Amino acid sequence: MDINELIKKYSEESMKMAERSRFCDVCESEPEPDVDDKPSDNNELSGMGILKVRAFSGKEAFPEKDVLIRVTLKDEQTGEEKFVAEATTDESGEIEPLNLPTRPAYLSLEPQSETPAFATYTLESHKDGFYTIINENVPIFDKQTSLQKLGLIPLPENYEGDGIITYDEESQNNL
Numbered sequence: 624m625d626i627n628e629l630i631k632k633y634s635e636e637s638m639k640m641a642e643r644s645r646f647c648d649v650c651e652s653e654p655e656p657d658v659d660d661k662p663s664d665n666n667e668l669s670g671m672g673i674l675k676v677r678a679f680s681g682k683e684a685f686p687e688k689d690v691l692i693r694v695t696l697k698d699e700q701t702g703e704e705k706f707v708a709e710a711t712t713d714e715s716g717e718i719e720p721l722n723l724p725t726r727p728a729y730l731s732l733e734p735q736s737e738t739p740a741f742a743t744y745t746l747e748s749h750k751d752g753f754y755t756i757i758n759e760n761v762p763i764f765d766k767q768t769s770l771q772k773l774g775l776i777p778l779p780e781n782y783e784g785d786g787i788i789t790y791d792e793e794s795q796n797n798l
Contacts, residue, residue: 668724668742670765678716678748678773686716687775693747694721704745720768728765740764743793748773754786760793 678690690712695704710718723744731740741762748756753775763769778786 668726670725670727671722672725672741672763672765673768674721674723674744674761674763675768675770676710676712676718676746676748676773677770678712678750678775680753680775680777683772683774686712686714687750687753687773688712688714688716690716690748690750690753690773690775692718692773693749694723695745695747696723696742697745707744723763725763725765746771746773748775750775753777754788757787757789759789759791762792 674694676692678687678692679685680687692710692712693706694708694710696707697703698705707723708721710721712718723742725742726738726740728740730736730738739762741764743760743762746756746758746761748758754777756773756775758771758773761769761771776788
C-alpha cells in the first residue's frame, strides 16, 4: 500500500472516529493487534496516533488564532514530502486533533528491530506577522496522543529575510 492510499484510509477512519465520538461520551478503544495481524513490512504505517497542536506567543501567555498548520510525511521510497493534513488554530490556539498513520506499537516490544516504533512528520506553521516555524521529525506513536507546542515569534518591523525557523525534534530527543 503506498503512502497516498494510507493517508486516504486513515483520513476516512478519522472521520468515522470523529463522528462516533460526537455521539458517545465513552467509546471503546481499538483492540490490540493480534500476532497474526502484524504486517510483513515493519515500515508499514498500520497504526494510528493522534497529534494535537497548541500555538502561542509570549512564552505561552497568548494563544494564537488562525495559525495555518501543514502536516507532511516523507515518502521513504522517493524521499519527497507528501501532504497529509492541514488545520487552522482556533481562539484557544489549538487545532482539532489529527489522526495520523504511524508504525504499530508492537515494534517497541521487539528488541532486535531497527525500525522505530513511530512515524515522524514535519509541521509547518504560518501566520502573518510571525516567523514561519518548521518542526521536523515530530514523532507520532501508535495509540498515543502527541502534543506539539508552537512558540510563535513576531517578525521585526521591515524584516526582509526568509522568516523561517526550523527545529529538528529528533535532536531535541537526544539531549
